[in-house]
Amino acid sequence: xxxxxxxxxxxxxxxxxxxxxxxxxxxxxxxxxxxxxxxxxxxxxxxxxxxxxxxxxxxxxxxxxxxxxxxxxxxxxxxxxxxxxxxxxxxxxxxxxxxxxxxxxxxxxxxxxxxxxxxxxxxxxxxxxxx
Numbered sequence: 504x505x506x507x508x509x510x511x512x513x514x515x516x517x518x519x520x521x522x523x524x525x526x527x528x529x530x531x532x533x534x535x536x537x538x539x540x541x542x543x544x545x546x547x548x549x550x551x552x553x554x555x556x557x558x559x560x561x562x563x564x565x566x567x568x569x570x571x572x573x574x575x576x577x578x579x580x581x582x583x584x585x586x587x588x589x590x591x592x593x594x595x596x597x598x599x600x601x602x603x604x605x606x607x608x609x610x611x612x613x614x615x616x617x618x619x620x621x622x623x624x625x626x627x628x629x630x631x632x633x634x
Contacts, residue, residue: 533614537614545569555615584599603629605633
């Protein structure tokens with residue numbers, strides 16, 4: 504089974520397996536660990552994008568730390584984005600897309616994504632030009 508496919512991730516998010524295996528908690532822990540590294544004031548009012556946002560569970564963590572920021576989540580899984588909108592659509596915008604569709608933003612965060620990409624270095628270069 505190739506876990507690095509859109510089909511796999513759509514099925515996994517739709518099945519509830521992500522939640523059952525601790526994906527929600529892990530996303531929140533990673534978001535919390537990224538906050539100090541961003542070295543931003545609580546008054547930051549720019550745009551933060553979560554690349555590979557899964558079910559969007561980093562958004563409440565980010566909103567709590569940066570209540571004035573505009574938050575965006577992007578994932579290539581339609582199932583993940585639909586669930587993200589349902590849970591957090593009132594605090595963030597969510598887009599079903601790939602890296603080439605990312606808008607210009609101030610900050611891009613990501614966790615547990617690049618190990619699933621065969622062209623990770625190309626994508627990192629692209630993302631650096633988007634923020």
